Amino acid sequence: MxxxxxxxxxxxxxxxxxxxxxxxxxxxxxxxxxxxxxxxxxxxxxxxxxxxxxxxxxxxxxxxxxxxxxxxxxxxxxxxxxxxxxxxxxLTSIPNTIIQGIVMQIHTPNTDKLSGEITLLGLVADKLRKIQTSLADKDYILAIKAYQERLPILCSGDLIKKDNNAFILKNPHNLTLDELW
Missing domain, CATH: 3.30.310 (TATA-Binding Protein)
Incomplete structure (x- = not known):
């Protein structure tokens, strides 16, 4: 095909x-x-x-x-x-996109508020890629749950390509568990 x-x-x-x-x-x-x-x-x-x-x-x-x-x-x-x-x-950026992925890593949380960085493994241009993002409050808690239970998530934001073919998801929002899984 x-x-x-x-x-x-x-x-x-x-x-x-x-x-x-x-x-x-x-x-x-x-x-x-x-x-x-x-x-x-x-x-x-x-x-x-x-x-x-x-x-x-x-x-x-x-x-x-x-x-x-x-x-x-x-x-x-x-x-x-x-x-x-x-x-x-x-591609160097994809604004306002929806990423489906698995939370692969929860980085050390921030000590001053409920937030932290996570690493997703998600599809970008038909290939699995590492995607880093920062989450806060209920989105961060939901990401921890998805990580612990190995559930896929959906998240919207602006995808920016880094030099090493990894990506950063800026302005993450609408994080949900992927119910279709």
């Missing part, structure tokens, strides 16, 4: 510099400007043809997500890798 990525909100979060760096490190070269708002990038194929990506020059263009949506399958073909693998390298 071939999975395609079409969610505009997710594609809009791919930072232009991140995508440029990705192209450069994966054998693409910037070829020429295309009108005033984009640049053509090429990568040689095994035969005489080349792969081509039209990369916008700015993230605030109205068709930015559409251009990224076109680039992802081209990268998939050029690299013979699934889109989700490529997307997991390109």
């Amino acid at each position: 071939k999975v395609t990525v079409k969610d505009s909100q997710t594609l809009e979060t791919i930072e232009l510099n991140q995508l440029r760096n990705y192209l450069q490190t994966h054998g693409w070269h910037e070829d020429q400007p295309f009108l005033d708002n984009a640049t053509l990038w090429h990568k040689p194929k095994a035969d005489a043809e080349e792969f081509e990506i039209l990369l916008p020059n700015r993230e605030n263009l109205g068709d930015y997500a559409a251009r990224i949506r076109e680039a992802i399958p081209t990268l998939e073909n050029a690299e013979s890798r699934p889109q989700f693998e490529i997307l997991s390298e390109l």
